[in-house]
Amino acid sequence: xxxxxxxxxxxxxxxxxxxNVLRNTAMAFLVGGAICCAGQALLNIYKMLGxxxxxxxTLTSVTLVFLSAVMTGFGLYDKIAxxxxxxxxxxxxGFANAVVSPAMEFKTEGYVLGVGxxxxxxxxxxxxxxxAASAVYGVILFIVRAMRG
Amino acid sequence: MDYLWAFLIxxxxxxxxxxxxxLTAMTPARILVTYVVSGVFLxxxxxxxxxxxxxxxxxxxxxxxxxxxxxRGVKEAVQSDGLVGALTGGxxxxxxxxxxxxxxxxxxxxxxxxxxxxAKMFG
Amino acid sequence: MxxxxxxxxxxxxxxxxxxGFGSAVGRMEGEGPLGSCFDYVSDxxxxxxxxxxxxxxxxxxxxxxxxxxxxxIAESDISFMFAxxxxxxxxxxxxxxxxxxxxxxxxxxxxxTMAESLSMASVFMDNGIGKYCGALTSSHxxxxxxxxxxxxxxxxxxxxxxxxxxxxxxxxxxxxxxxxPYVRAVTVGTIIDMGIKDANNMGAAMAPAAYDTxxxxxxxxxxxxxxxxxxxxxxxGYVGGELLRDLFLQDGIDLGERYNDCGMMIFDREKQDVHxxxxxxxxxxxxxxxxxxxxxxxxxAHNVLFTATGALMSPTVIxxxxxxxxxxxxxxxxxxxxITEG
Numbered sequence: 355x356x357x358x359x360x361x362x363x364x365x366x367x368x369x370x371x372x373x374n375v376l377r378n379t380a381m382a383f384l385v386g387g388a389i390c391c392a393g394q395a396l397l398n399i400y401k402m403l404g405x406x407x408x409x410x411x412t413l414t415s416v417t418l419v420f421l422s423a424v425m426t427g428f429g430l431y432d433k434i435a436x437x438x439x440x441x442x443x444x445x446x447x448g449f450a451n452a453v454v455s456p457a458m459e460f461k462t463e464g465y466v467l468g469v470g471x472x473x474x475x476x477x478x479x480x481x482x483x484x485x486a487a488s489a490v491y492g493v494i495l496f497i498v499r500a501m502r503g
Numbered sequence: 504m505d506y507l508w509a510f511l512i513x514x515x516x517x518x519x520x521x522x523x524x525x526l527t528a529m530t531p532a533r534i535l536v537t538y539v540v541s542g543v544f545l546x547x548x549x550x551x552x553x554x555x556x557x558x559x560x561x562x563x564x565x566x567x568x569x570x571x572x573x574x575r576g577v578k579e580a581v582q583s584d585g586l587v588g589a590l591t592g593g594x595x596x597x598x599x600x601x602x603x604x605x606x607x608x609x610x611x612x613x614x615x616x617x618x619x620x621x622a623k624m625f626g
Numbered sequence: 627m628x629x630x631x632x633x634x635x636x637x638x639x640x641x642x643x644x645x646g647f648g649s650a651v652g653r654m655e656g657e658g659p660l661g662s663c664f665d666y667v668s669d670x671x672x673x674x675x676x677x678x679x680x681x682x683x684x685x686x687x688x689x690x691x692x693x694x695x696x697x698x699i700a701e702s703d704i705s706f707m708f709a710x711x712x713x714x715x716x717x718x719x720x721x722x723x724x725x726x727x728x729x730x731x732x733x734x735x736x737x738x739t740m741a742e743s744l745s746m747a748s749v750f751m752d753n754g755i756g757k758y759c760g761a762l763t764s765s766h767x768x769x770x771x772x773x774x775x776x777x778x779x780x781x782x783x784x785x786x787x788x789x790x791x792x793x794x795x796x797x798x799x800x801x802x803x804x805x806x807p808y809v810r811a812v813t814v815g816t817i818i819d820m821g822i823k824d825a826n827n828m829g830a831a832m833a834p835a836a837y838d839t840x841x842x843x844x845x846x847x848x849x850x851x852x853x854x855x856x857x858x859x860x861x862x863g864y865v866g867g868e869l870l871r872d873l874f875l876q877d878g879i880d881l882g883e884r885y886n887d888c889g890m891m892i893f894d895r896e897k898q899d900v901h902x903x904x905x906x907x908x909x910x911x912x913x914x915x916x917x918x919x920x921x922x923x924x925x926x927a928h929n930v931l932f933t934a935t936g937a938l939m940s941p942t943v944i945x946x947x948x949x950x951x952x953x954x955x956x957x958x959x960x961x962x963x964x965i966t967e968g
Contacts, residue, residue, distance in 0.1 A: 357820075362821070362834065369865055372786070379521045386520075387510035387517070391510045391513070394561070396560075414560065414564075427611040428615070429778075434781070435783065440520030440524055443517075444520040445564045445565055448535075457608035458612050459778055460772075476780065481601065484543060491547040617768075617778065620767065621654050622671060623653065
C-alpha cells in the first residue's frame with residue numbers, strides 16, 4: 355500500500371460522510387426544549403397542587419422518568435432518539451432510558467445477573483462521577499467553613 | 504413566560520450536547536458524565552442556582568440539573584450535619600429520580616417484551 | 627491436490643463444485659433489493675425463539691436446510707462443517723450444530739467468515755477429504771447489537787458511517803467436481819491495521835485489508851480486474867467501498883462497474899435507514915448464496931472474486947484504545963470448471 359497510516363486516516367475521513375450538524379442540532383434543541391417544557395408544566399401542576407418547591411421538583415423528575423420508561427418499553431423512545439440525538443439524551447428522560455433499556459434487554463440472562471447486574475451498564479458512570487464530584491465539593495465546603503470558623 | 508425560558512435554556516443544553524456528539528469523538532456516556540460533573544461544579548460555585556430560578560425545568564431537567572441537585576443536597580447536608588453530609592447529601596437530594604429509574608426499569612423488564620429495532624413499527 | 631502458489635493463494639486442481647447453497651434472512655433484508663433472491667424470509671426476527679442468540683442459531687439451521695434441499699443432499703453426507711458467526715465463543719454456530727451430529731469446525735473471522743469457511747471447505751474437497759464439506763455463517767442484528775453496542779430500546783444515534791448488521795445466514799455445500807459453480811482458487815488474507823479506531827466506521831478499517839488480499843490474489847494468479855466480471859467485497863459498505871476504489875486508483879487501476887459490495891446490495895440506501903450499508907457475516911453469506919451463486923450456476927455471471935472482509939476487534943480492546951485489525955479472504959468462483967494444466 356502506497357499510503358502511510360496518517361495519509362490513509364485523512365483519506366478515510368474525507369470519504370466518511372459527516373453528520374448533518376445543523377439538522378441534528380436543531381432537532382436536539384427542539385426535542386430537548388419540548389421535554390423541558392413538559393417538565394415545566396409538571397412542575398407548575400405539582401406546585402399548584404400545593405407541594406413545596408423541592409418536592410415538586412422531585413415529583414417532576416419521577417414523572418418524567420416514568421413517562422420515559424413507558425416510552426422505552428413500547429420502543430418509542432429510541433425511535434424519537436434516532437432523530438433527536440442529544441435532545442433525548444441530555445434530559446433526565448435520557449437517563450431513565452439508559453437505565454430501563456438494559457433492564458429490558460438483559461432479562462434473558464435472568465433477573466439477578468441480567469436485569470439486576472446490568473441495569474446501570476450505561477447510566478452507572480453518571481451516578482459514580484456525579485456522586486464523586488459532589489462528595490469532593492462537600493469536603494471542600496466543610497474545610498472552607500471550618501477555616502472561616 | 505416560564506415555558507419559553509424552559510424551552511430555550513433546556514433546548515440550548517441539548518444543542519450543545521449534540522454539537523459535542525457530532526463535532527468531537529465524545530461518546531454519549533462521556534457527555535453525560537461531563538454534564539453531571541459540570542452541574543456539580545456550577546452548583547458549587549453558585550452559578551446554577553440563579554439559572555435554575557430563572558429557567559425552571561429548562562435548567563433542572565437536563566443532566567446538569569442532576570449535578571446541581573447533588574451539589575445542593577451536599578451543601579445543605581454539610582451545613583446541618585458536618586463532614587458526613589458530603590457523603591449523604593447528594594444521594595438524598597437525588598434519591599427520587601434514581602429510585603424511580605431503577606424501579607421503573609425493573610417494572611419495564613417484567614412488563615414489556617424484548618425490544619427489536621428491526622421489527623416493523625405498529626405491526 | 628491443491629497447490630500453494632505465490633504467497634497465500636491456494637489453487638484448486640480438481641475444481642470442486644458448490645453443489646448446494648441456501649440463504650435465510652429477516653424482515654428488513656427480505657424487503658431489500660435482493661429480497662426475492664433469498665430462500666427463506668421471516669418477519670419474526672426472533673425466529674420463534676426466546677433469545678436473540680437462539681434466534682441466530684435457528685436462522686443458521688434454516689440456511690443449512692435450504693442448502694441441503696437445493697443440492698438434494700442428506701445432512702449426514704456432510705463430512706465436515708465449517709461454520710462461524712459474530713457471537714462470543716461462536717455460540718451461534720455451536721448451538722445450531724448442537725443436535726445434528728456433524729463434524730464441526732468453528733471459525734471466527736468476523737464478517738470475513740463466509741470466505742474463510744468456503745475456502746476451508748473447498749480445499750478439503752479439492753484434496754478428496756470427505757463426501758461434502760459445508761460452509762455456513764450467520765449474523766443477527768439484535769444479538770450483535772447487545773454484544774457489541776447497545777440494548778435494542780436504548781436511544782442512541784448512529785453516525786452516518788456506521789453499518790447495519792444484517793439478520794441473515796448463508797450456507798454453501800462443496801462437493802467433488804461436477805456442475806458449476808466451481809471454486810478455482812482462494813487467497814488467505816493477512817491482518818492489515820491502518821490505525822482506524824472508530825468502531826462506527828468499520829468499512830474504513832477493512833478497505834485496506836480487502837485491497838491487500840485482492841492485489842495479492844491478482845499477483846499470485848496472474849489475473850487482473852478484467853479477468854472477473856464481478857469483484858465482490860463483503861461488507862465494506864459505502865464508505866469502505868469508496869475507499870477500496872481509491873486505493874486501487876492510486877495504482878492506476880479502475881475497478882469500475884465490475885466492483886460491488888454485499889453491504890451495498892442487501893439494503894436499499896434510500897428507503898431503508900441503514901446508513902453506510904449492511905454488515906455482519908450473514909450479509910455476505912446470504913448475498914453470495916442467495917444472489918451470486920444462482921447467477922453463476924445459470925451462466926449469467928462467469929468469474930466472481932468473492933472477498934469477504936472482517937474487522938477483528940472486540941468492544942474490550944476498542945475501549946482500551948486499540949485500533950481495528952482487519953482481514954480479507956478471497957475466493958474465485960467460476961462457471962468454468964476446466965482443469966488447467968500447470
